Every structure is written in C-alpha cells, then in structure tokens.
Amino acid sequence: MNKAIIGGTGASSLPNSTGPHIIETEYGSVETYILRIGNEDILFLPRHGSKHTTPPHKIHYRANCMALKQLGITHVYALATSGSMDTNIREGSIVIIEDFLDFTTNRVKTYFDGSDTRVAHTDMSDPFCGQLRKLFSQKALQKGVTVVDKGIYVCTDGPRFEGKSEIRMYQTLGGTLVGMTCIPEVFLAKELNICYSAIGLISNMACGITNENLANIDHGNVVSQAKKDALGVIMDVFTEDTLNQQHCACNQAVLYL
Secondary structure, X not given: OXXXXXXXXXXXXXXXXXEEEEEXXXXXXXXXXXXXXXXXXXXXXXXXXXXXXXXXXXXXXXXXXXXXXXXXXXXXXXXXXXXXXXXOOOOOOEEEEEEEEEEOOOOOOOXXXXXXXXXXXXXXXXXXXXXXXXXXXXXXXXXXXXXXXXXXXXXXXXXXXXXXXXXXXXXXXXXOEEEOOHHHHHHHHHHOOOEEEEEEEEEEEOOOXXXXXXXXXXXXXXXXXXXXXXXXXXXXXXXXXXXXXXXXXXXXXXXXX
C-alpha cells in the first residue's frame, strides 16, 4: 500500500472501507481508514478526524504526514474545500492546485526544526507533484469531468473566514482560491519525499465577491458532486496507473547541509 487520500469527513461512508486504524508516531496518534478498490488498498486519512472535530489550526499535520511515511505511502492526493477568488471559477468547481501563497502564522511547518542538529532546506519549485497533477488532468478529461488547471492556493490560519480587504490583497498577489489546510501538508510531504497533490473543491465565492454571508452556505452540499467526481478521478489514477517517482523530483527536494 503506497497511495493515500487526505480529506475531510465521510470516511465511514466511503465504499469498501475498514477502520479506524490508529497509527502511532512520535508526534501523536493518527486515525486512518483503508479503502479496498479492486486489488488495490488505498489509505484514507481524515485530517479533521472522522467526526470533523479538529479545526484547521489545530490539526496535527506533522503526525498525519509522518503516519503516511511510516506506512510506506509515496503518493497522496489531498482534497481541499476552498473559496474562489476568481469570478470565472464558480461554486462546485474542481481546481488542480499548482502553487501556493502562505499566510499562516502559528503552525509548525517543518520536521527540520533543529532538534536533531541537522540543517536542511526544501525546494518548492514544484510543490504540488507535477506527475500527479498531470495524471489527474488526463483522467478527468477521459471521464468528462471539468477541471480548472493552475490554481494558486492561498492558505490562512482560520478558523474565521477571510475579510474583504484580505481577499483583494490575495487577488492582487495572484491567488485564485483560498483555504485553511494545505499548508503545512505540502511542505511536510516534500520533506518526507512524498508526492503530494492537492485538489481544490470550491464551496463558495470568497468574502466580498458576491456579498454573501459565508456562514449561511451549506458548504458540504455545494461540493458534494465535486467531491464525488474528484474521488472518482483519483481512484482511476490510483488503480489504473503504476505510480513511481521517476517522473518528478519529489524525492530529491531536500538539501542537507
């Protein structure tokens, strides 16, 4: 088993799943599930917990990613419910995330914290695995699923939504969607030599774009079809392709000094 999906709630509703299986790491325990698809076992990790009780700024990101590493996971797709800052990317859209802008402030974002007296730097020129992005795009086209390429994901701490002026700033900087969870997942995965790709599911237009009250939106219902379609594409990639790390540089991204 070398493939995994990181997502929100709904593990118990996924077909052919077993669990929870608790993985112990030096950073804490992690709840996981195993999906059986044909002859393939795929790990599912609900980042907020199966009952969605952990807010984004309290997620044990280092424990989650280390659990994947300990289990031998090499390829990960992460689902990220997000708001859109681009009027051409509407609710219910699926976005293949290509790059990021980090506006988080209070998260531990690295394993290289100096505790082991090693200094290391991680390359971020292709943060979201190019091979996994390419395969998702190809499989989506084959299945007739419409996707948006080259999304620029702005990550904020949450749990509050962003303000109007913040959204205007992020737009000026080139951001196209905004969420609260992909960072530091993408950093930690890269440090662990794991291929990581994030798929944005648009649940709302960002604050100030349509002047909606974001608390009055049923975000889960808006993205339900997008989530179903995205999972279908991911399953096709995971069961139809023999994945390796020869077509990307994800396992060569760390410079040790």
